[in-house]
Amino acid sequence: MSKGLLIVLSGPSGVGKGTVCSALRPRIPELIYSVSATTRSPREGERDGVNYFFKTREEFLHMIEADELLEYAEYVGNYYGTPRDFVERTLESGKDIILEIEVQGALKVKEKFPEGIFVFLLPPSMDELKDRIRGRGTEHDDIINHRMTVAEDEISLMRHYDYAVVNDEIDLACKRIESIIIAEHCKIR
């Protein structure tokens, strides 16, 4: 049996990574979704090993030290990371696994999994991205402008990726990602 593929879906925040990932579930039911580890407390209804692997700060720091995370980051006082073990076991079982992750994290994953398929999700235009970032809340212009600068920096890292998928329509973006997965399975290595 051949190993599964690691698909890393990334892109600037506001581009719609989460929405695209959710829309992929019914289209590719056999695709496994990576489960992140976090030190934040479970919210109501969240289950350990399903939504997240819930860890104490000590456990998380131990995972970092033991190189058990493909990447991790701190966000609003909590750690979030991708457990290597879950990814590797899925791939060994011959199943494909998808990781939805920020741009910097994806590049860290690439250092450890250069054979992964790195997909960069693009907004149809920078204006459209600005609209989407603005649409999220009632943020001030300087916050929105700061986020746009971050997004531009992230897009400049696209050259490290294998594929660029424009998220113009959710259905089209999903079809492109599905096509990339099918094509990669046909690739002669």
Place this chain on the structure above:
Amino acid sequence: MSKGLLIVLSGPSGVGKGTVCSALRPRIPELIYSVSATTRSPREGERDGVNYFFKTREEFLHMIEADELLEYAEYVGNYYGTPRDFVERTLESGKDIILEIEVQGALKVKEKFPEGIFVFLLPPSMDELKDRIRGRGTEHDDIINHRMTVAEDEISLMRHYDYAVVNDEIDLACKRIESIIIAEHCKIR
């Protein structure tokens, strides 16, 4: 405007290249099909520039000399070849073009168009290929065995290709090729 993609569909004889190519037409109406040049006479209903570019032997030999063919071969006393000009004009216009071609010819095309997408069509099994070759006529066993040896030699050349597509079901094979084309358009080069 970006250039189109050259897709080269090849594989051993009997694998179903022609059938798959025909089935792709309604699925990808925007895909252009390469038109071969030949020295054989037009059959009833065949039109110059549609089914073939019909050439005299002298014209064909001139095309060979002037390097106007991406590949050519002689078959039962007639020449067949792929005019470079038609392929290049199509690519320049931003359209994708597909070439259905024998394994040796495809490798010659690769020398001149290394940026092409080379797809190798595989039978589900060698037994299945033997059945298909046998099913074509009432050939003797030694002819069938010879064709199988040729097919095995051709399959050993698969490593020079980019993708392998199993022709188990025509619909699945078409979906894989369609996916390869979509994915290649998303590729970051």
